[in-house]
Amino acid sequence: MRYHKVPDETIRRLPVYLRGLCSFPNNGSHSISSQQLADILHVKSPQVRKDLSYFGDIGTPGVGYDIQKLTKHIRAILQLNNVHCAALVGYGNLGAALLKYTGFGTFCIEINTVFEKDPRKIGRVVRNIKIEEVSKISSLSKRGISIAILAIPAAESQDVTDKLVNAGVGGILNFTSSYLSVPANVKVINIDIGVSLACLPYYLPVGA
Amino acid sequence: MRYHKVPDETIRRLPVYLRGLCSFPNNGSHSISSQQLADILHVKSPQVRKDLSYFGDIGTPGVGYDIQKLTKHIRAILQLNNVHCAALVGYGNLGAALLKYTGFGTFCIEINTVFEKDPRKIGRVVRNIKIEEVSKISSLSKRGISIAILAIPAAESQDVTDKLVNAGVGGILNFTSSYLSVPANVKVINIDIGVSLACLPYYLPVGA
């Protein structure tokens, strides 16, 4: 394998592969082929092979990928081998739903800290987590938390982002509708629910 | 302008442009340049021009784009000129949050129907909407609803999707973690919160 920059799209698919591996029926075989994995996930098999090839020779020609080994390998690439704690900022409708969301556990990510601006919510305990005021964000570095989930109104998003970055946060999942300015070493992933929904009517038959 | 297939990415940016236009400070000028719009949204100006050029000559050389006209034009392209009603399927944590979400109004999309499986929730009225049982999905065509938001467990997603498609739904916003099989004339947009979050640790400094 030569050096190649790993495409962002490849990284985005790795968690999907991980879920595919988990859901692969244990039929006694220890290995899975790129074709089998591709079929489960509705992608193309060369895609799977190329994605995995960026990280060395993981598979065995003529056989496929050892399921256990591949699972461990992908977790290692994504740094999902040890549990990551994440801070949720904003305990509104969406924030509360995210806190209860069960889809993170598969990936060893756990929300264990919540910040809010509204004084009426501060101090409340939900799921064993005490809601703290936003000014406490600065303590994140001490607590070793480097991932944040932003679920607050757009108006305050850059302000809070600056606080997060100052506290050493390196990854932000942004549910806000605004663009966040961050230094190059901080990664932002945007989920813009409004925009996604607004695209759908375009694809409807005219007049629908 | 010659014929060109409009890239999906262009469509995805149009709602973003729309929001940018709304937030553009009214400084007396009736027009906005591709550069100004690009600056607000942190994209490149040739991108804005190319995106808009797919839909004809909307701007005026030497001047820019008439704000009112451009807004109307984008809304027309996206079919956002008349209000779209959408059905929410799944009134769990996420579903409830989405129902209260205020970010759709900007785009003239309104959730006015809710389906649930859990009998304890059926019949409850939230925000003037009576929660109905999933079997009632078949009535969507009669009600002229062609957009659905899927916020249910993955296991049931394909089943419910089939019901939606049969009821004439043409666009689905899928918060489920599974791939949905749909006919070619139905558009699915996926939001996979777990996967998005699972990507972040990869970008953190090693060991963080």
Add this chain to the structure above:
DNA sequence: GGATGTGAATCCATTCACAGCA
């Protein structure tokens, strides 16, 4: 035989550079 890993080819999207118009 059967599957991987990968250069080459293709496809798609972004960016550039500039002709043309107000």
Add this chain to the structure above:
DNA sequence: TGCTGTGAATGGATTCACATCC
């Protein structure tokens, strides 16, 4: 002069086709 609209150039990602290895 200033800004749009767009062919051409670039860059990135997917797909193909096949050499290679178990």
